[in-house]
Amino acid sequence: DAKTTQPNSMESNEEEPVHLPCNHSTISGTDYIHWYRQLPSQGPEYVIHGLTSNVNNRMASLAIAEDRKSSTLILHRATLRDAAVYYCILRAANAGGTSYGKLTFGQGTILTVHP
Amino acid sequence: NAGVTQTPKFRILKIGQSMTLQCAQDMNHNYMYWYRQDPGMGLKLIYYSVGAGITDKGEVPNGYNVSRSTTEDFPLRLELAAPSQTSVYFCASNVGRVNTEAFFGQGTRLTVV
Numbered sequence: 001d002a003k004t005t006q007p008n009s010m011e012s013n014e015e016e017p018v019h020l021p022c023n024h025s026t027i028s029g030t031d032y033i034h035w036y037r038q039l040p041s042q043g044p045e046y047v048i049h050g051l052t053s054n055v056n057n058r059m060a061s062l063a064i065a066e067d068r069k070s071s072t073l074i075l076h077r078a079t080l081r082d083a084a085v086y087y088c089i090l091r092a093a094n095a096g097g098t099s100y101g102k103l104t105f106g107q108g109t110i111l112t113v114h115p
Numbered sequence: 116n117a118g119v120t121q122t123p124k125f126r127i128l129k130i131g132q133s134m135t136l137q138c139a140q141d142m143n144h145n146y147m148y149w150y151r152q153d154p155g156m157g158l159k160l161i162y163y164s165v166g167a168g169i170t171d172k173g174e175v176p177n178g179y180n181v182s183r184s185t186t187e188d189f190p191l192r193l194e195l196a197a198p199s200q201t202s203v204y205f206c207a208s209n210v211g212r213v214n215t216e217a218f219f220g221q222g223t224r225l226t227v228v
Contacts, residue, residue: 103148
């Protein structure tokens with residue numbers, strides 16, 4: 001599986017935007033970029049995913065570099081509830097377009113949000 | 116819609132005891148997974164299943180067994196519990212396509228003393 005690199009930790013102030021970076025220089029053409037987050041004492045939850053184009057949903061935006069070797073998760077206005085560990089994960093598709101769906105977790109980025 | 120349900124939420128085992136962690140999902144997902152998470156670390160895959168009757172090892176399978184007799188249930192069995200198995204265990208499921216999200220349970224916190 002292609003590897004991702006994230007900063008160990010980041011800090012933000014409440015109601016300010018947060019940009020969480022992820023490097024994935026060995027990404028292959030069929031790898032999807034997924035982001036999950038894990039709130040304290042909870043299971044991971046899905047945030048967003050994308051392949052080539054930037055993506056927006058109600059939780060966040062995902063900006064993908066043109067060469068796909070990096071991506072950035074954008075939280076537009078951080079709240080205290082956004083304090084969590086954020087994981088950037090690559091999911092590879094096999095030739096059939098399906099995968100075993102395995103998510104390989106790294107250390108993630110610990111996001112601290114200050115009031 | 117309950118999603119992924121894990122039981123129990125907490126358990127303390129003595130060394131050498133056995134137990135089964137239960138996981139059930141009501142989304143008709145074929146793919147199910149067991150992960151463990153040690154303090155301050157990311158999740159590591161123990162076992163996974165791509166459908167009833169089909170299971171395979173993940174990254175850290177030693178000391179665990181699984182079975183998948185139905186689509187809904189994917190129990191994880193610990194035989195001869197050891198202190199190294201003290202961890203938080205998460206079950207997850209998805210439809211298996213690479214562009215879909217996975218759903219996680221709330222976890223089982225296991226302590227082996």
